[in-house]
Amino acid sequence: MRRKTFTYFLILALGISASKAQEILVRAVLDTNRALIGDQLKLNIEVEKSGDWQVNFPALNDTLSEKVEIIAVSAIDTTPMGSGRVKLTREVLVTVFDTGFYEIPPLHFMLTSGLHRDTLKSLPVFFEIVSVKVDSALHDIKAIERMPLRAMEVLPYPVAALVLFLLTWVIIHYIKKWRKRSVRTQAGVPDEPAHVIALRELEKLKEEKPWQHNRVKYYYSRISEILRAYIEQRFQIPALEQTTHEIVQIIRVPMVGAAASQNLAAILQLSDLVKFAKVIPDAGESAVQLTKAVAFVTDTMMSEKIQTDEAPGEMIISNNNQVLQHD
Amino acid sequence: MADISIQIKELNEKIERESAFIERINQEIRKVIVGQKHLIDGLLIGLLSDGHVLLEGVPGLAKTLAVNTLAHTVNAAFNRIQFTPDLLPADLIGTMIYSQKNEEFQVKKGPVFANFVLADEINRSPAKVQSALLEAMQEKQVTIGSNTFELPRPFMVLATQNPIEQEGTYPLPEAQVDRFLLKLVITYPSKEEEKQIMRENTAHEFPAANAILSTDDILRSRETVKEVYLDEKIEQYILDIVFATRFPADYHMPSYTNMIQYGASPRASINLAKASKAYAFIKHRGFVIPEDVRAVCHDVLRHRIGLTYEAEAENMTTEDIVTEILNNIEVP
Numbered sequence: 238m239r240r241k242t243f244t245y246f247l248i249l250a251l252g253i254s255a256s257k258a259q260e261i262l263v264r265a266v267l268d269t270n271r272a273l274i275g276d277q278l279k280l281n282i283e284v285e286k287s288g289d290w291q292v293n294f295p296a297l298n299d300t301l302s303e304k305v306e307i308i309a310v311s312a313i314d315t316t317p318m319g320s321g322r323v324k325l326t327r328e329v330l331v332t333v334f335d336t337g338f339y340e341i342p343p344l345h346f347m348l349t350s351g352l353h354r355d356t357l358k359s360l361p362v363f364f365e366i367v368s369v370k371v372d373s374a375l376h377d378i379k380a381i382e383r384m385p386l387r388a389m390e391v392l393p394y395p396v397a398a399l400v401l402f403l404l405t406w407v408i409i410h411y412i413k414k415w416r417k418r419s420v421r422t423q424a425g426v427p428d429e430p431a432h433v434i435a436l437r438e439l440e441k442l443k444e445e446k447p448w449q450h451n452r453v454k455y456y457y458s459r460i461s462e463i464l465r466a467y468i469e470q471r472f473q474i475p476a477l478e479q480t481t482h483e484i485v486q487i488i489r490v491p492m493v494g495a496a497a498s499q500n501l502a503a504i505l506q507l508s509d510l511v512k513f514a515k516v517i518p519d520a521g522e523s524a525v526q527l528t529k530a531v532a533f534v535t536d537t538m539m540s541e542k543i544q545t546d547e548a549p550g551e552m553i554i555s556n557n558n559q560v561l562q563h564d
Numbered sequence: 565m566a567d568i569s570i571q572i573k574e575l576n577e578k579i580e581r582e583s584a585f586i587e588r589i590n591q592e593i594r595k596v597i598v599g600q601k602h603l604i605d606g607l608l609i610g611l612l613s614d615g616h617v618l619l620e621g622v623p624g625l626a627k628t629l630a631v632n633t634l635a636h637t638v639n640a641a642f643n644r645i646q647f648t649p650d651l652l653p654a655d656l657i658g659t660m661i662y663s664q665k666n667e668e669f670q671v672k673k674g675p676v677f678a679n680f681v682l683a684d685e686i687n688r689s690p691a692k693v694q695s696a697l698l699e700a701m702q703e704k705q706v707t708i709g710s711n712t713f714e715l716p717r718p719f720m721v722l723a724t725q726n727p728i729e730q731e732g733t734y735p736l737p738e739a740q741v742d743r744f745l746l747k748l749v750i751t752y753p754s755k756e757e758e759k760q761i762m763r764e765n766t767a768h769e770f771p772a773a774n775a776i777l778s779t780d781d782i783l784r785s786r787e788t789v790k791e792v793y794l795d796e797k798i799e800q801y802i803l804d805i806v807f808a809t810r811f812p813a814d815y816h817m818p819s820y821t822n823m824i825q826y827g828a829s830p831r832a833s834i835n836l837a838k839a840s841k842a843y844a845f846i847k848h849r850g851f852v853i854p855e856d857v858r859a860v861c862h863d864v865l866r867h868r869i870g871l872t873y874e875a876e877a878e879n880m881t882t883e884d885i886v887t888e889i890l891n892n893i894e895v896p
Binding site for chain 2: 512514
């Protein structure tokens with residue numbers, strides 16, 4: 238009798254538990270059961286329950302088992318399923334850095350409904366982690382890939398060459414034009430010969446007659462300046478930057494003749510005395526200096542004449558009253 | 565020719581008279597020194613312009629002998645100081661020493677108290693000794709302790725130095741080098757001159773110069789040199805030359821702007837004028853002409869221009885710069 242009663246109660250208790258268990262479903266599902274080492278696997282944890290049950294998901298730390306590491310854990314998502322039932326889901330991203338067979342152990346869920354408490358656990362999940370397949374066979378070195386030649390790749394070169402050619406042509410053309418123009422300018426306005434300038438300046442000085450207007454120092458400074466400028470242009474020596482002694486040393490008898498050399502020395506030395514030693518020659522003496530200066534210029538001047546009609550390039554040079562001819 | 569200004573004519577005559585001793589002094593010096601005309605002219609310019617002279621050249625070019633000889637042609641006190649690395653300022657100007665007999669400090673004057681002081685190999689001593697000469701050279705006086713002493717007149721420092729590239733030399737500070745009226749660069753004698761030098765030095769007796777001048781003669785000549793006429797045009801020429809060392813671009817030498825670190829000081833203008841007057845005096849002239857300025861220009865300016873690193877990298881010397889300036893500035 239006692240045994241019968243126990244059996245009856247046991248069947249009744251199991252019936253109640255079964256009815257409760259049917260109300261709640263827990264599940265842990267992995268998206269694959271085979272993955273490469275280091276791959277990320279998604280573990281879906283699902284709970285289906287009726288509204289009056291409170292479910293506590295298992296606490297998840299860094300790992301699920303010894304080598305199964307947790308990378309990320311999502312928030313719990315709730316989806317209504319109708320008839321007062323809801324589905325709670327949570328995604329856990331896991332990975333393993335070693336090869337072999339692994340097990341995600343059962344996850345424990347705490348259930349509460351009023352005074353009733355229970356624990357449910359999911360089934361263990363098995364999966365395999367494999368390594369990357371290594372090809373150990375030896376292969377030949379691959380040949381260089383030949384890419385097909387495209388027009389856009391070649392086009393810049395002929396274009397650049399063309400631009401360079403055009404640029405060179407323009408520059409050469411411009412230089413030629415500029416040369417022609419400068420030659421024309423030179424031909425149009427010939428430089429005045431040194432003696433022309435000197436004689437004109439001396440003539441101007443003669444008209445001014447500064448020695449008669451108490452401007453003796455100015456007069457001798459001008460004579461000296463005109464002659465030195467003439468010597469600079471005529472003999473190509475920097476006479477304006479040279480002293481009387483230096484000029485006289487260069488312009489000697491063999492170069493210009495005795496009379497011209499003596500004239501020059503006399504004028505420059507007297508000019509120095511007037512300029513630097515307060516010497517005041519009389520009016521007659523001063524007038525003579527101008528004549529001597531003109532004589533020096535005319536004795537040493539160089540005149541050039543280019544005969545263009547009969548013999549182009551023929552040049553007649555009169556130097557110190559000597560006429561030379563060049564073909 | 566005509567009316568020469570009486571004033572200049574008289575001056576010319578006076579200078580011809582007063583400068584007659586130049587030939588005699590030249591003769592005396594030439595008894596001992598062969599060649600080196602430029603050196604002798606430079607020493608005379610220094611003597612007549614109340615300036616100090618720095619002589620530079622490699623050893624054995626008769627720098628010391630020339631100074632010695634010049635000093636001996638004048639009947640004056642002469643001291644020679646050999647500059648060494650361990651020389652002290654007190655060895656030069658003097659010091660206070662304790663007299664046990666009198667129980668007080670007494671002044672012991674140094675060798676700088678003489679009419680002619682030969683500072684031999686001046687750049688063998690460090691700057692503090694060289695600078696000890698500054699007051700003596702500029703102010704013609706020396707301060708020992710709390711007492712200041714006038715130096716005898718005429719007072720002239722003739723310093724010799726080896727080229728600064730040589731080992732164991734200290735370059736003279738700019739402030740001191742500027743106080744030398746002239747820096748003469750001594751070059752080797754010609755073959756003929758050297759033959760004569762060799763003969764004189766191997767003969768039984770080495771010639772000696774006689775004293776032909778007194779200190780009063782020198783002081784009087786200095787006063788006459790001051791009277792030499794310097795026209796405004798020459799003054800302008802001197803200023804142009806000195807200003808060209810400072811602002812070369814203004815004188816058609818823009819490429820020299822980066823070559824010159826600092827140009828010549830106003831002391832250069834003063835000394836160029838003084839030296840030009842002395843040179844005219846030596847040539848027995850009562851007025852200065854551009855030749856005189858050009859003749860002394862290198863000696864007056866070569867130690868007053870500072871070169872940049874760029875100029876040194878291009879092996880340019882102050883000599884080149886002065887030459888270029890003279891070639892670019894119009895002569896009046």
